[in-house]
């Protein structure tokens with residue numbers, strides 16, 4: 001029975017007993033949150049430096065987004081796409097005006113949007129490029145992360161993501177990340193697309209060399225191959241620009257967004273492109289019961305507005321630089337490298353540090369929530385509404401942990 005007297009261990013036991021064990025969370029039980037702060041059931045306060053893998057860029061429970069959520073929830077939540085609703089048309093228009101892409105296709109989770117982009121690329125390959133039936137190839141990069149569906153883990157190079165889940169979807173070819181030559185060599189007449197993260201997030205905040213995305217883009221253009229940017233984690237201000245690919249002044253053929261598209265208030269994702277590509281979908285080709293629903297659309301519209309109007313992208317750029325600089329000044333025997341763009345920062349620890357997890361646990365005890373990424377990397381990706389004083393507060397504690405643990 002759930003009672004007022006329940007303590008942290010009770011919640012953990014319930015979860016362990018009745019839930020599937022597909023995650024290994026830190027043992028903090030969160031009850032409420034506001035902006036960059038989350039509070040556990042005992043009222044302890046933590047600075048959220050994960051921001052739900054960048055889904056909460058706008059800060060927890062942003063009052064403007066919550067207001068729209070409540071208002072729309074009382075009007076209509078779901079119509080299905082069998083009928084039209086009065087929110088989706090505006091989301092389409094506002095996405096187009098913000099990003100410069102002609103049209104978009106709404107889904108719910110990031111993985112669904114990736115699947116949508118892959119389907120669009122294949123169909124574009126057959127109908128427009130003229131690839132022979134069922135021969136389409138899509139090039140992906142080692143160390144990628146694009147979600148957990150069977151097709152997506154088919155091109156994962158993470159053994160655990162695949163172990164026990166075969167047989168896999170054919171038609172993918174992996175090349176090393178940050179290697180434009182490898183892309184050139186891998187392209188054949190059947191290649192329809194190159195799917196890439198501008199910075200590999202789950203892979204450990206891996207920032208490619210300057211010029212890589214531009215080169216890869218040019219190679220795609222020369223070979224009539226679609227350049228698809230997975231900006232689900234890097235997009236919507238996380239790296240200090242609306243999209244991380246804008247650092248190299250390219251215009252991907254397809255951009256995939258999710259996570260912060262709803263400010264963490266609802267699952268909303270989308271594929272952005274032009275008519276020539278997304279126009280390959282005809283009624284019945286693809287769909288989703290919840291995709292484009294009026295509740296999600298209204299929330300996404302407001303989430304984009306607050307991101308821009310409250311200058312969160314600029315804040316990410318400026319304070320990201322500051323945060324990274326200060327992290328770089330920490331003299332710790334454990335740090336191998338500090339890297340990232342905007343408020344998307346990875347601190348890679350040396351192998352001798354025996355993993356990032358114990359540092360994340362120590363940080364939690366000091367009131368900072370981080371999650372280890374790829375064994376040896378601590379990711380710092382707080383909501384983009386963070387203030388300089390809050391970063392200074394965090395830095396003090398990060399320094400203590402990285403110099404004492």
Ligand SMILES: *Cc1c(COP(=O)(O)O)cnc(C)c1O
Nearest residue numbers: 109110111145146147230232233
């Ligand atoms: C999180 C993420 C996804 C998958 O999104 P889900 O909403 O978890 O399905 C895809 N690509 C990247 C780069 C991501 O970070």
